[in-house]
Amino acid sequence: MRGTDVTSQAKLDFDAWRSRVVERLARDHQRPTPQRLLVAETLFHHGHQNLDELHQHARRADPTLGYATVYRTLKLLEKCGLVNCSNFGDGTARYEINLHAAEHHDHMICTGCGRIVEFENDAIEAMQRQIALAHGFELTSHRMDLYGVCPRCQRRK
Amino acid sequence: MRGTDVTSQAKLDFDAWRSRVVERLARDHQRPTPQRLLVAETLFHHGHQNLDELHQHARRADPTLGYATVYRTLKLLEKCGLVNCSNFGDGTARYEINLHAAEHHDHMICTGCGRIVEFENDAIEAMQRQIALAHGFELTSHRMDLYGVCPRCQRRK
DNA sequence: CTAGGTGCAAACAATTTGCTGCTCA
């Protein structure tokens, strides 16, 4: 609500994210290079973007940053469990940070403007486990994307 | 259970599918060419396959069948609402027939052997509508994929 | 005939990799 709260809250989260990245990289004997941290930072500020968009954003802070570096960094962060990659309809892979490892959320995508809203719902997750169980599957993960028209796009029509 | 039953059942479904394809193509002023019907048939017998696999399968029946023809036929059938295209983790698009237009089902994918089991669950769908409503979205469609280890792969370990 | 359909091969676009030089422990 109040500017200071939001700011300090955002800052806090970003620091937590940053240290998580550094720590996790160190654990895997990977160097927390400026480029990698820049990619991680960009990812923090711009969720659900594809490789190209992330590269564009990051380039504003460091114009020499290469495309392959962003690519390899994303793969690296993904392998470390720090980011998730998903694919909504349009042909490109989109990345988002995975701030709290255990937490899983799903997506609702507006087919009008492409806006992505995140949500989670324990009841549905419980039912998913039931379904898996009924088929004898050992559930490891899931994805659920809801497509629809957001309020703003509904009004615009 | 008994061979005859299964066979006749399968045959019945296939005929229904085939006539639906022919009928739907006719309605859109598209010709039910042998190649298109072959693709439709292949699709019926081999669900959740990608373009390349479908092409391989179809080629057994008609070695002259071109890749582009399979591609264009799939797009055509998709536009007619006869097939659905989805994308599970691996980089390729997979196709499946959409026998009963109104019916929607979801997928459970074995991360061990890639086997795909279809299911549907009304309760979850109801909750999805609730979630969308809560965010002011007008829900148009959804996808839900559960990933896990199938009973067979669990035993193998 | 002629519109639509096919197969081939080439074009595309997103992603992935090889390589060379550089940097930091």
Add this chain to the structure above:
DNA sequence: TGAGCAGCAAATTGTTTGCACCTAG
């Protein structure tokens, strides 16, 4: 010094399209 890292450019992969030939109405 040397293992890991960055940037460039080329290779790869999945998908899409242009074009010339063909076939059924």
